[in-house]
Structures are given as C-alpha cells and as structure tokens.
Amino acid sequence: MRHYPMMVALHQKRCLVVGGGQVAERKIQSLLDTGADVTVIAPSCTAKLEAWSGEGLIDIARRPFEQEDVVHAVLIIAATDDPEVNLAVHAACQPHQWVNIVDRPDLCTFTVPAVVERGDMQIAISTGGNNPGLAKKLRRQLEEWFGPEYGAYTQFLGDVRQRVLRSNLAESQKRAILIELLDDRFLLWTRSGEFERRDQEAERLLHGRDATDQ
Numbered sequence: 001m002r003h004y005p006m007m008v009a010l011h012q013k014r015c016l017v018v019g020g021g022q023v024a025e026r027k028i029q030s031l032l033d034t035g036a037d038v039t040v041i042a043p044s045c046t047a048k049l050e051a052w053s054g055e056g057l058i059d060i061a062r063r064p065f066e067q068e069d070v071v072h073a074v075l076i077i078a079a080t081d082d083p084e085v086n087l088a089v090h091a092a093c094q095p096h097q098w099v100n101i102v103d104r105p106d107l108c109t110f111t112v113p114a115v116v117e118r119g120d121m122q123i124a125i126s127t128g129g130n131n132p133g134l135a136k137k138l139r140r141q142l143e144e145w146f147g148p149e150y151g152a153y154t155q156f157l158g159d160v161r162q163r164v165l166r167s168n169l170a171e172s173q174k175r176a177i178l179i180e181l182l183d184d185r186f187l188l189w190t191r192s193g194e195f196e197r198r199d200q201e202a203e204r205l206l207h208g209r210d211a212t213d214q
C-alpha cells in the first residue's frame, strides 16, 4: 500500500526513540530540526546523543525499553539492534500513534525519507522501502542540482509572495506577478549574490515601475 507523503509539524510534540545507536542518531537529528520534544530510551548512546543530552536538547533514560514508555508519545521510533525489542515497542503502541520500526518496514505507519534541505525548501525522497540506498544516492545527486542558494531563494520568494497576496492589486495582476517571480533571473541573482538587483526587480514587479523612480 502506498504511503501518503506529508510534511508534519512536530514542534513540541512528544517523540520517543528507543535505541541510541547510529540509526537512532540520524532519525533524532531530523526530529530535533523540527523542534520536537525528544526522549531517548537506551542503555547506551552515541557520543553525539550524550552531547545533545548535555545541551538539554534531548532527554535520555539510560535503561532498556519498558512497555509504558510509549504512553503520551505521538510518534515512536524503534531503532535498537535487537529485533525482539523493536517488536515489543511495536506491540506496546496504540493504533493512533505514528510508529517506525527501523528493521520492519511492514510494521511502519510512517517511514523516513531521504531529504535535500535548503532552508524551508525540502525535497523528500522515498523508494517505498524498496531501496533506502537509492533514496540516499538520489538525495546526493539532487544536492548537486539544488545548491545552498535555494534556502535564501525560497525565503525571498516567500517574502515577495506574501507582499503580493496582501497587496490591493487585482487578482489577475497578482497571478501574473507570481508567475513572473518564478522566472530564473531571480534565482540566478540570488545565486550570484546580486541581492540589490534582485530586490529592485521585485519592487518593479510589485509597483509596475522602476523602484529607483520612487
């Protein structure tokens, strides 16, 4: 059955990760980027997880998993190296909880995609569990195509779009500007650091005249 791709707001949501190894660390990194409230249950953790705990970014309970640990978590990831423990985590979860069992794709109610991250712009890649290595390879290829400028570019497009939508322009004019805004020149100016030129052109679009005329 195909999974539904969605971007989930996890800010301050309680997330439980059982296991504190390399795989757990990778999943936790992306959870922290969302502002999730992350608790880790594991007898031993990687140095990075210990460091995050020291900085107050995550809570670690340094002991084996217990069934009651899943209570109150909206999202649970079982990432231990013991298949039986991972199964026990799955068994403890309720149907309304989002569950990822790292060694049992068939039991996952969500899986984690490979992600190209450029500020607010994200490209998520799933292979439907067929080959995570392919997702990783495609992520690396796309990272070549979508450079770091896409973060600032997305921000710029968001700011101008908001101004267009809040303006008193006619709907047809708004639509025309939003289409024009996606012309590659704005991307190229962002890439080359010509922000003033880019922003002036955006002003010209918004006001229908040369911004320097003002």
Ligand SMILES: C[C@@]1(CC(=O)O)c2cc3[nH]c(cc4nc(cc5[nH]c(cc(n2)[C@H]1CCC(=O)O)[C@@](C)(CC(=O)O)[C@@H]5CCC(=O)O)C(CC(=O)O)=C4CCC(=O)O)c(CCC(=O)O)c3CC(=O)O
Pocket: 026, 027, 100, 101, 102, 103, 104, 105, 108, 110, 111, 112, 113, 114, 115, 125, 126, 127, 128, 129, 130, 131, 132, 133, 135, 136, 139
């Ligand atoms: C179903 C899923 C569940 C989930 O974890 O959410 C899952 C399951 C499994 N992964 C396994 C192995 C590997 N996974 C990776 C890497 C990643 N795995 C990720 C996601 C997913 N992995 C979900 C499906 C995603 C999709 O639809 O494609 C990525 C994309 C996201 C992330 O984890 O952050 C991340 C790349 C991030 C990046 O670099 O961008 C590598 C490569 C490496 O580590 O270098 C290997 C070794 C090579 C190999 O085995 O292919 C195994 C066998 C374990 C064993 O051997 O016991 C299972 C279990 C099974 O398949 O049975």
Ligand SMILES: NC(=O)C1=CN([C@@H]2O[C@H](COP(=O)(O)OP(=O)(O)OC[C@H]3O[C@@H](n4cnc5c(N)ncnc54)[C@H](O)[C@@H]3O)[C@@H](O)[C@H]2O)C=CC1
Pocket: 018, 019, 020, 021, 022, 023, 024, 041, 042, 043, 044, 045, 046, 063, 064, 065, 079, 080, 081, 082, 085, 102, 103, 132
């Ligand atoms: N889905 C994915 O992306 C991938 C999944 N895997 C699977 O993930 C598993 C874990 O891999 P790694 O993180 O590399 O292993 P690891 O050996 O680095 O870490 C295992 C962790 O599990 C913890 N643990 C063991 N028993 C526990 C218990 N009873 N309660 C709580 N924590 C417990 C350990 O303390 C340790 O922190 C592998 O066995 C493999 O099956 C492996 C690669 C990718």
